Amino acid sequence: MDMFEDDTPGNAPEFTVSELSGAVKRVVEGEFAHVRVRGEIGRVSFPRSGHVYMDLKDDRSVIAGVIWKGVASRLETRPEEGLEVVVTGRLTTFPGQSKYQLVIEDMAPAGMGALMAMLEKRKQMLAAEGLFEASRKKPLPFLPEVIGVVTSPSGAVIRDILHRLRDRFPRKVLIWPVAVQGKTCAPEVARGIAGFNAMTPGGALPRPDLIIVARGGGSLEDLWGFNEEIVARAAAASEIPLISAVGHETDTTLIDFVSDRRAPTPTAAAELAVPVRGELLAWVAEQGARLTRAQTQAVETRGRWLRDLSRALPRPETLTEGPKQRLDYLSDRLPNALRGLAQRRRVTLSERGALRPALLRGRLAEEGRRLEALSARLRPALDRAVTAKREALGYRSDRLSLRPISRDLARQKGDLAETLARLSRAGEADLRRRRDRLGAAERMRETLGYKATLRRGYVLVHDGEGQLLRSRDAAAAASGLRLEFADGNLELGEMPARPVEEGGDPAASKAPTPQKPAAKAPRKPAKDEPPSGQGSLF
The missing domain is CATH 3.40.50.2300 (Response regulator)
Incomplete structure (x- = not known):
């Protein structure tokens, strides 16, 4: 008899808590061994054990769910609160708390909207x-x-x-x-x-x-x-x-x-x-060209500026002429100035009424000798100073000379002459090359012209009006014939219209004809003048 069907009062079986919990667990797991549930993830926790505990809910109910560690590591979608998902698993109970939960084995977002929301x-x-x-x-x-x-x-x-x-x-x-x-x-x-x-x-x-x-x-x-x-x-x-x-x-x-x-x-x-490597190389080349142009322009500008300054500078001789003249003038005035100074001092002493004239005369004489000695010593010193100044001025005049500028101009003239020579040589080479090409073209023209064909034994036949004849019938109908050879023309006069049969003897068909006075020969064309109406021989 099933223990759940015993209705006898007082004889109802008694179960322990564990037995009842186990019976409920077997019933729940037997009825819901494999279920798919759609809902929104609520609370999610990730303990250190590696398991995942979460709530799956809708607008009225909540089911607790658990994802064991091994399954959680294989899930493609990580559980996040608020994500709507479809889970697959089995329903079981947890006897320790008398609650049921969903053991989740697979999880996927519930459509594109859930993915976009997450x-x-x-x-x-x-x-x-x-x-x-x-x-x-x-x-x-x-x-x-x-x-x-x-x-x-x-x-x-x-x-x-x-x-x-x-x-x-x-x-x-x-x-x-x-x-x-x-x-x-x-x-x-x-x-x-x-x-x-x-x-x-x-x-x-x-x-x-x-x-x-x-x-x-x-x-x-x-x-x-x-x-x-x-x-x-x-x-x-x-x-x-x-x-x-x-x-x-x-x-x-x-x-x-x-x-x-x-x-x-x-x-x-x-x-x-x-x-792009090619663009970088082109940019570097362009910058190098700009740098070269800038440097060249800077050198030219500074050279022009230096030449302008050199023209504005005075000559070195002009700089030294004034000091030299002033030094000579002062050196000439110095002895007279010393003697005048001594004389003034003598006059001053005499006016003061010296008590001992002899002593004063002795002192004046001594002072005059001292001044003369100083004058004698000062003159060589002045000469040495003048010499030193002249040497310094000469050194400065050498430094201010235009020799560096002259050397620069000479070097530039040499560069210009070399450039002109190179241009002349290049022009002569180009002229020779063009002459050779012109000669070759002229020889080709002579080779391909009809004159060369005439020199090989061919003849051009014209009628009396100068038209080129290309067939026997046209020659027979012509009023006169003119043969053009390589060395000139030959007039045959008026010819009778007697065509020669194909394959016949031309000599047999000839008949004597009365001689007529020769017609006036037309103007002989120039040797190189092409005939009127000339066609192609080829």
Whole structure:
């Protein structure tokens, strides 16, 4: 008898709590062994054990759910509060708290709207943290030595990037192979970005100067790995400038907002990474030419300025003439000035009424001798000073001379003469070359002209009016014939219209004809004048 069907009063079986809980557990798990439930994720917790505890709710009810550690690591969609999902699992009870819960084995967003809602929520969260700010974006290097590419090594994306880099400016490329879709995409891309940043500059494997994260186009689900928070945060934490090139131009992912530059396609990312080598070479050549022109112009301007200044400077002799004359004038006045000074002193002493004239005369004589001695000593000193001044002025006049300018002018004249000589030689060579070509053309004209054909034994036949005859009938109908040979013309006069039968004997058909006076020969054309109506012999 089933224990649940015993209705006898007083004989109802007694169950322990564990027995009743186990019976309920068996009934619930037997009836709901495999269910699919759609709802909105409520509270979510991620304890250190690795399990995930969450609530699945709608507008009226809430079901507790649990995702065990092994299943949580395989889920493609990370549980987030507010995300509408469809979960698959089994319903069970938890005897420790007398509650039932849903053991979730699979989880997927409930349609495109749920994915977009979750993406918008992540975007708002990252924007609130300032990861999208333009101030934190790093400038790209102008010409990186090493470029790191995080992408799939087997797709067409890496071939497009390498081809574009080879066309524009070949650089060293390091490839970090990753899966570009699926549940392993996000962690592998994040590890690739972090791995490039962890490289030591100058090590055995060089650290990239620029990182490109690239993938081809696809649906929102295919590109979802680049919308994961772990990828966005890895791109934001990158110390190396990063270019995102995920999908086509219309595709937008979270990494595009966080990266330093977004490229619409992987090929465009390669174009952003390096400049065009040919354009750089042309720019360098242009700058070199501008520098040369500027230097040449500066040298010419300063040379012209120096020549203008040299014309404004006075001659060295003019600079020394005044001081020389003033020195000579002072040296001539010095003895008389000394004697006048001595005389004035004598007069002054005599006027003061000296008490001892003899002593005064002795002192005056001594003073005169001293002045004369000073005068004798001063004269050589003045002569030496004058000599030194003259030598200094001569040295300065040598420095102020126009010899450097003359040497510069002579050198420029020599350069001009050499240039003129080179131009003359080039003109003579060009003239000889043109003469040779003209002679060859004249010889070709002589060879292809009809005169050369006449010299080989051919004859041109004209009628009396100068028209060229090309058939026997035309010759028979002509009033007169003129034969043109290579050395001149021959007039045959009026010919009878007697055609010769084909294959007959021309001599037999001839009949004597009365002689007529020869007609007046027409004007003989010049040797090189072509006949009127001349046709082509070829």
